[in-house]
Amino acid sequence: MGIAEWRGRLERGEVSARELTDQHLARIEAVEGTLHSFLEVTAERARADADRIDAARAAGESLPPLAGIPLAIKDNLCTKGIRTTCSSRMLEHFVPPYESTVTERLWQAGGILIGKTNLDEFAMGSSTETSAFGPSRNPWDPERVPGGSSGGSAAAVAAGECVASLGSDTGGSIRQPAAFCGVVGLKPTYGRVSRWGLVAFASSLDQVGPFSTSVADAAELLQVIAGEDRRDGTCLRAPVPDYSAALQAPVKGLRVGLVKECFEADGLDPQVKSSVLAAAAQLEALGCELVEVSCPRFNDGIATYYVIAPSEASANLARYDGVKYGYRSEQAGSLAEMTARSRAEGFGDEVQRRILIGTYALSAGYVDAYYKKAQQVRTLIRRDFDAAFGAVDVLLTPTSPTTAFRFGAHAEDPLAMYLADLLTIPANMAGLPAISLPCGFDDGGLPIGLQLITGVLEEPRLLQVAHHYEQAARVMDTRPTAALVP
Incomplete structure (x- = not known):
């Protein structure tokens, strides 16, 4: 059941917040030995919060919209007094002294924190295999990855360990695991949701968004977390519309653009292609007009991303030096040696790889050839989207070229892993809102994801379609x- 259904049952007294919380904690206990969706389960806090909500309801108090709803939070969002590790040894014992804006808004809306979810280390990965604390597994097939970097958040929702969750999306880290796990994953417009309290990976790309079992639930969560935040200088001051009301607007006459380059991409699984095209036909049956459009630089997004994102990561992760907070090597004789050892021991291989790539791209003599050139291509990608939205209202693509792959399938080939985000990265490059939702299954019974993209701040239309x-x-x-478990 989704948020609205649970809220109705809570309001009618058919279930208490404590009972609902205990149900989900029992579910976590039943499946976590296999899935490893969570890094920390906050059972004591969850039960205490549920008891307070039940007492307030019994006293006749007016309650906020998420009162009593168990939620999970990706472990790169700061939660005051609760460890925030980013799945890295570097922050294994870090307990933030403050709350992120998005989680603060969830708790003000009555949401109950049931735990912090696993991710690729510092959100760098597409499978959750780079987590320093072990990978999460896909509820549909535990021998396969749940996607990444927000794999734990997606798996927790898919397996019924929480009603909904939050993740972050830098190059597809909400949408790709949503596709792999058969849930809804929404990446809002860049700046629509505050990044204050999100541990930075690539600051011009990172965005927080929800996982849920329905588009309606995604709209409810976005309603709570969206909006101006003066603590985040990149957060937009635009008014927040009523996302739930937008769902009912008719779609007849809307123009849906099929991005030609996506359906011609190398490595696109034929079953994924046919399922997504069938979804397009379904929209046509609802009265939408299908239009083939071209975004010539769409598939250049991935090369552009792997210059810009590592460059920003190199700068952001420079703060982890073993001095102020985080992991510190004790086997060093000088400050320079301590810093070098702390970073070598605290960061995993993939994080170190991206730091090195970014440092090289920003180095003297190369910054113009790589970083500056990538930013120029990024502008061209954005212009391609602008041209496409001059002809259509929404773009339609597969979310990922394939369904969930087996553990270790790309262990020896980082480039193959990077290509898992081929179709999601361009929306991040342009700062556009995008959503993934299930559109079918392959022959092995694994979910297939459909991606929809709209223009800046057009989340109402995105959610509507x-x-x-x-x-x-x-x-x-x-x-x-x-x-996974009945």
């Missing part, structure tokens, strides 16, 4: 297999 497709297709009603 996604909701109408979801309600018409009812993909999860036809799933060939159940999630």
